[in-house]
Amino acid sequence: MKTFTIGGIHPPESKLTASKAIEKMPVPSEIVVSMSQHLGKPAKPLVKVGEEVKKGQRIGEADGFISAHVHAGTSGKVKSVKSVPHPGGNYSLSVTITTDGEDAWAEGLNTAPIDWKGLSKESIIERIKDAGIVGMGGAGFPSSVKLSPPPDKTIDTIILNGAECEPFLTADHRVMVESAEEVIKGLEIITSLFQGKAKPFIGIEANKPDAIAAMKKAAKGTGIEIVTLETKYPQGAEKQLINAITGRTIEEGQLPFDKGCLVHNIGTAVAIYDAVSCNRPLVERVLTVSGMEISSARNIRAVIGTRFSDIAAFSGGISEKTNQVITGGPMMGRSQFTLEVPITKTTSGILFINNAGLESSRERTCIRCGKCIDACPQGLEPWLLGNEAQFRRLDEAELYGLANCTECGSCTFVCPSKRELVHWIKYAKALVNNRKQRKTA
Amino acid sequence: MEPVKLKVSYAPFVRSKDSIESVMYNVALALFPATAMSVYYFGIPALLVTITAIASSVGFEWLTDKIRKKPDSCLDGSAVVTGLLLALNVPSSLPLWMVVVGSFVAIVVTKHLFGGLGFNIFNPALVARVFLLISFPVAMTSWAVPFAVDMQTAASPLGILKTDGMAALSNFSYMDALLGKTGGSLGETSVLALLFGAAWLFYKRYITISIPLSFIASTLAFTGIFYLIDPTTYASPLFHFLTGGLVLGAFFMATDMVTSPLSLRGQLLFGIGCGLLTAVIRLWGGYPEGVSFAILIMNSLVPLLDKWDLDEIKAKKQKSLTTA
Amino acid sequence: MISEAFIPAVTSLGSLALILGIIIYFVSKKFYVAEDPMVTIINGILPGVNCGACAYPSCNQFAEELVRTKDTTMTCPVGGADLAAKLGESLGIEMAEPKPVTCAVICQGNSDNARASAEYVGIQDCWAAMQAFAGPKQCRHSCLGLGSCIAWCDFNAMRIENGLIVIDKDLCTGCGACVPACPTGVLVMQQKKAERIFIACNSHDRGADTKRACDAGCTACQKCVKVCPEEAIVIENFVARIIQEKCTACGKCLEVCPSKVNCIVLEKDMVKSTNAS
Ligand code: SF4
Ligand code: SF4
Secondary structure, three states: OEOOOOOOEOOOOOOOOOOOOEEEOOOOOEEEEEOOOOOOOOOEEOOOOOOEEOEOOEEEEOOOOOOOOEEOOOOEEEEEEEEEEOOOOOEEEEEEEEEOOOOOEOOOOOOOOOOHHHOOHHHHHHHHHHOOOEOOOOOOOEHHHHOOOOOOOOOOEEEEEEOOOOOOOOHHHHHHHHOHHHHHHHHHHHHHOOOOOOEEEEEEEOOOHHHHHHHHHHHOOOOOEEEEEOOOEOOOOHHHHHHHHHOOOOOOOOOHHHHOEEEEEHHHHHHHHHHHHHOOOOOEEEEEEEOOOEOOOEEEEEEOOOEHHHHHHHOOOEOOOOOEEEEOOOOOOEEOOOOOOEOOOOOOEEEEEOOOHHHHOOOOOOOOOOHHHHHOOOOOOHHHHHHHHHOOOHHHHHHOOHHHOOOOOHHHHHOOOOOOHHHHHHHHHHHHHHHHHHHHO | OOOOOOEEOOOOOOOOOOOHHHHHHHHHHHHHHHHHHHHHHHOHHHHHHHHHHHHHHHHHHHHHHHHHOOOOOOOOOHHHHHHHHHHHOOOOOOOHHHHHHHHHHHHHHHHHHHOOOOOOOOOHHHHHHHHHHHHOHHHHHOEEOOOOOOOOEEOOHHHHHHHHOHHHHOOOOHHHHHHOOOOOOHHHOOHHHHHHHHHHHHHOOOOOOHHHHHHHHHHHHHHHHHHHHOOOOOOOHHHHHHOOOHHHHHHHHOOOOOOOOOOHHHHHHHHHHHHHHHHHHHHHOOOOOOHHHHHHHHHHHHHHHHHHHHHHHHHHHHHHHHHO | OHHHHHHHHHHHHHHHHHHHHHHHHHHHHHOOOOOOHHHHHHHHHOOOOOOOOOOOOOHHHHHHHHHHHOOOOOOOOOOHHHHHHHHHHHHOOOOOOOOOEEEEEOOOOOOOOEOEOOEEOOOOOHHHHHHHOOOOEOOOOOOOOOOHHHHHOOOOOEEEEOOEEEEOOOOOOOOOOOHHHOOOOOEEEEEOOOOEEEEOOOOOOOHHHHHHHEOOOOOOOOHHHHHOOOOOEEEEOOEEEEOOOOOOOOOHHHHHOOOOOOOEEEEOOOOOHHHHO
């Protein structure tokens, strides 16, 4: 069993929905499609209030190189185009669509599968770009950009990330079990872009034996290697995953392709397959709805733009003890201030929890126990970064590797003094950014 | 749907169950066998010393928190551990008011004047012990005899060795030392009970093996060399292991998180330093026992040892900045 | 008997002291830095708070630079006109008079006016809160009320009152250190005037959204723009702004603002009459 070399923690797995089959959620009466569902500049809205849209119609145009198109998740009428709450914690320009219930595809989309092997490399990437596909694990990096690395970098390793190391989340797990074929085909499409020079891997944590079995079966004879990974957080973080599978270390300031690697998410692979062979844009995704406070935790396939409140209602409602709603996993997710936010391309899960720790977790001084150092997968000194941040010694913090922190949260998890270490780190990063902007301005 | 009141905080939303309390109370629990043994051997006085030390430490903690206008930390367990360690470091015959003075030195002077838990440079209980030892040398070195009926006192084996030499130790029994049936402070006696507690801390992963191991190993190695040279003047390493505060110091005082280095290299150097100093003081120093002094001296070097590591990180980064 | 113990101790310590003393003497000789006595004088005049408002990292550096260049345009905003006069006197030059500025808070979203969003639990700092979400108030352009800026003020002029930053006008020196410390940008520097009118709202949301979020919000209704005889009010990005150079402080706009809590405020600054001449 492979794993990354330094640090790591074992949070309770809490995979309540591991054996629940994916259910399709009906399209709600209103969806909110955000223009910022990816890394980089928000897309430019292409529709006006009152306009009729069809399912899959492009309603947001990528603005710049690192940006992605956005599509309507269903057919209906545009109700408004304005800034509304976004699951990232802030507001973003979004198109609200009143659905007509017909769910009618725009012309030319969602065709019968074609044989993608006949397509050229350029047209494959073009299709991926047109479909607005972004990394669906969380960061939302536009896939078409990721798949066209600079010509001076040789990619020899392609990894599909099936680790899903975050507690609670089981969306990728279920996709691997239920749509093993599509995952493999998606990976084959990706691999084909590198003319067979790159070796494909799928890394899966050992706590998903059914997924490993399903993938092994589907991958037979394709040359794809299924790697069983130790169950340890953050096994699914890009840098850690690369380290676990290839033994290479991504240094500060480097990107995976600097070390010949390319990592894609399971959901992204399926989306790529859909886009390339069926010309289907990214308009729905699988996500986990879980947590102790939701009546029926489940995995659902929902239209992108479905509001959290609709999802909560679909899953039987939430208990009044709920005090936090989280997008993503409990380690790196974001806490929401309203249930009116919609899911986006990167929403891998929604958790409804009662975080009892909120009242009692008062930050105290570091007792120098060193647990955070042992936990940090990036080999940093989180206690030190936290202290420097707290006293705004930004230069010092940068010297101690501030930029190298992947914000995995392992340090905060283990700290017995309940120090808000990653939050301090994030805070310092924000101040550093602000300082840079002011200097250049 | 009825809207719920949401709270926003930053990730992660799950936290480990470890807390300052859990760490401290586990240390206290680990010290329980040794404390129980000492009460068994020395009777009621030992119990009184222990209770006084803990109660006064917690009291002083509460008081300083009030004066410093800090949130209450008197129940977070650190004061309990300090009190308990202090009690284990003094003889059972010590007048109780001296115990209270010791707690004052530990909590107020050593901990809070330096900024409170996490900022103290020296181990509070050890400073208190050394303070008492220097201020009240007689009271601090009259060790009660186990199972004594009247207030009979005797020197500790290390004390006998220091004053009377090897010859006086002819009827020393290793077995008694292991079980703790020798003169000494409360916690210095039963090595077995201490090891039992230490095992619990290892199991719970609250201490790492590096410090105790390097500490004890270097003491044994150093005393062993001299034992090999001249067994008639120098006691055997086993004797040094079983007597005095070596085990208590190595497992419970040197491993104090606040006052020990963070990196493995620092911890090993720290342990070796402690061991060498202990051996040197025991063999040639003016005091029969050197564990407390050794740990305190090494405590003062901890910031330096830490800085070494951090400077390396910085230097590496600076180098990469200049080459880039 | 006594001398036996004393002599070695006294001689050894004594000679040690002597040797160290000699070393210190030579070191201080060798590394003596000649300092212009003028710099010391200027330093004595300067406030000595090292606030950085003059764009020099410390008062001392300002003094050195001033003595070296005798640049009459160099100003210490903190000391104002009085200080400029004193500096000029010592240096025998005519120093330019600094324009006195002060800090204005363009938000009135205190706990009564602004509607709260979700409760925030975590590091009590505006920048930290911004990392988690858009802030504890529904208006995301508001003063978040966690007081990140307070630490930047060297003059103790800031405090949080009822969830809103309040500036003590008497203590604010106009150094501007707090301005970049605010993540939402509700702190702005304005030139002091006997009567200064400004719009105390920073909300770039549309009128309806602003109104829903805050009682003291500018909805960009244009009423003040229309009433202003000097055409000193413009609407930019859904919020009104007063062009200070044009404003005569006639106060007409104050009467027409339809917001529940008037989002136009009038401040009276202490302006030295000597400045006018
Ligand atoms: S959040 Fe950053 S500092 Fe903390 S453990 Fe993860 S990588 Fe290390
Ligand atoms: S885990 Fe917490 S208490 Fe321990 S060293 Fe790190 S910051 Fe300090």
